[in-house]
Amino acid sequence: MAAQKGLSIGDVAARTGLSVSAIRFYEGRGLVHPERSSGGQRVFLRSDIRRLSFIMIAQQIGLTIEEISDLFASLPERRTPTKADWSRISGAFRRMLDERIALMERTRDRLDGCIGCGCLSLKKCQLYNPEDRARGLGTGPRFVLDNVSQVRAD
Template sequence: MENLLSISQVAKRSGVKASALRYYEERGLITSIRTSSGKRHYMREILRRIAFIVFAQKIGLSLEEIGAEIEKLPHGHTPKGQDWSKLSKTWTERLDQKIEELLRLKSGLTHCIGCGCLSLSECRLVNPNDKLANYGSGPRRWLRKEKSITKHS
């Protein structure tokens, strides 16, 4: 029992609410050991897995994607540092894309929003004649993946 933590201990140590831990368990991301009275207890090693889940969410992975990543971990023993490292290497491209998007948003704070009109469909400087509508709906400058859309399309 000394290696087992109650749900409240795990919540406190991980910074994740007990309700989220129950949800993660429901989704198959973590597992608990039930006592005869039905209380959840977790192996201490679960803290690594929860940290992994939290980190993965922060970089934008969905719980489905996190579950798929966790399935890649070895079964039968607690994952080691090299296991986590191998998994996270595939995330570099995703982080680079997120950084690029954040830089575009930062630029927009002074370029687009800073003009005061707040309307890409009417703005003559950034989006004359609403050319960005040709690329789809929504805020195209921020959603863009097409390299052909420039700051002053």
């Protein structure tokens, strides 16, 4: 019967492993949209388990609530998302993942050498970033953030 009538917040908490307060927080941020019973209790769709599970995964890989909200913007609020709905956001999510993976790989591969931050404290910096030429690319670790391997000589 619960599948027809919906799930209580306690049922959703038990299924997802989230605390009731976390589910209320996500509701407050507009990421889930439970209905209300005649007694005022929250009633969740089974598809809200998927939404909350997606949120948990996205947060584990470092997405912010705002980024998750942007991804969810194209999902229907008051009906179960279809496969096509989920496919639409999965493409955007995949691009975000690919960008993060590439950044992590660059960080792993370049962290012990010159990262283009302008400190010039390693001998290798003098080879890849002589006279702090990377500052022309912007602030911060340009060789990692911008995927630049070295600054070309003028």
